[in-house]
Amino acid sequence: MLNLPIIFIMENRKCLECYEQLRGRADQKFCSDQCRSAYNNKQNGETHNMINSINRILKKNYYILSTLTSEGKITTSKTDLQKKGYRFDYFTCTSTTKASQTNYFCYDQGYREKDNNKVVLVRRNHLPAQQSVSH
Ligand SMILES: [Zn+2]
Numbered sequence: 001m002l003n004l005p006i007i008f009i010m011e012n013r014k015c016l017e018c019y020e021q022l023r024g025r026a027d028q029k030f031c032s033d034q035c036r037s038a039y040n041n042k043q044n045g046e047t048h049n050m051i052n053s054i055n056r057i058l059k060k061n062y063y064i065l066s067t068l069t070s071e072g073k074i075t076t077s078k079t080d081l082q083k084k085g086y087r088f089d090y091f092t093c094t095s096t097t098k099a100s101q102t103n104y105f106c107y108d109q110g111y112r113e114k115d116n117n118k119v120v121l122v123r124r125n126h127l128p129a130q131q132s133v134s135h
Helices: 033-070 080-081
Strands: 073-079 092-095 102-106 111-115 116-124
Touching: 033 102, 033 111, 033 116, 073 080, 080 116
Parallel strands: none
Antiparallel strands: 073 116, 092 102, 102 111, 111 116
C-alpha cells in the first residue's frame, strides 16, 4: 500500500466577524476571541430586538382585547380590532371549541371568528399546564 501524503484542503474559510482568512481547525469560525464575542454580542442584540418587537405586538393585542372586555363588550368586529391596531397574525396560543372553532389567545384574552366579520371575545381562566419534559 502506498503512503499517500496527507493533503490539507484549504477551503476559503473566513472569520464571520472580520472576514480574515482562517487557518485553524475545520470548525473554526473566528480568527480571535475578540471577533467571536463581537459577533455573538451582535447576534444576541438582534435576537433581543426581535423578541422585544414581537412582545410589543402581543402586548398591544392583549391590551386591545382586555380594554374591550373591561368595557363589557362580548362581541366586536375584525374591522374594529384592525382599526385599533390588532395584529391577527400574532397570538400566544389557540384552543378548539367543541364546535371545532378556533379561539386565538394573547395570554388569557382571546377571540374567535364568527360570520360577517364578527368576533366573539373569549377568556382563558386557567393557567397553562406545565409541559412535561422527557429526557
Ligand atoms: Zn476576525
